[in-house]
Amino acid sequence: MSQKYDDWIKNNFKKQYEVFKPKIASYIKPDDSVLEIGTGTGDFAFYIAPICKSVTGTDISHDMIESAKQKNVEIRYKNLKFQVEDAYDLSFDKSMFTKIVSCNVLQTMKTH
Numbered sequence: 715m716s717q718k719y720d721d722w723i724k725n726n727f728k729k730q731y732e733v734f735k736p737k738i739a740s741y742i743k744p745d746d747s748v749l750e751i752g753t754g755t756g757d758f759a760f761y762i763a764p765i766c767k768s769v770t771g772t773d774i775s776h777d778m779i780e781s782a783k784q785k786n787v788e789i790r791y792k793n794l795k796f797q798v799e800d801a802y803d804l805s806f807d808k809s810m811f812t813k814i815v816s817c818n819v820l821q822t823m824k825t826h
């Protein structure tokens with residue numbers, strides 16, 4: 715499923731991602747500890763890992779997080795980790811982070 719997701723984004727939304735990724739990244743500073751909500755397979759987390767202190771990519775989907783972790787087995791960013799989390803019920807204190815980012819997620823979240 716996550717591979718299909720990556721192909722779907724690449725084939726249908728490449729141009730949009732090329733615009734909003736640098737735009738959001740322009741707010742990230744080298745000393746930022748970033749929490750990403752709804753990281754999917756980690757595309758944006760991998761994009762910003764080289765320009766900040768740390769990134770924690772979270773997603774409610776185990777499949778997406780497994781895929782993101784697999785990618786980092788090859789890429790090996792030491793300042794990047796992934797974990798399954800529901801944005802409505804995070805298991806950690808948000809004050810651990812200096813920035814919280816989320817791309818293309820809100821419309822997929824269940825309302826409570």
Ligand SMILES: C[S@@+](CC[C@H](N)C(=O)[O-])C[C@H]1O[C@@H](n2cnc3c(N)ncnc32)[C@H](O)[C@@H]1O
Pocket residue numbers: 723751752753754755756757758772773774775778799800801802816817818819822823824
């Ligand atoms: C359209 S995808 C976008 C993924 C990634 N941000 C990207 O741009 O490629 C939306 C993601 O939000 C996640 N998501 C939906 N509801 C969530 C929730 N309550 N908590 C965390 N992640 C959630 C989905 O599992 C999915 O991976």
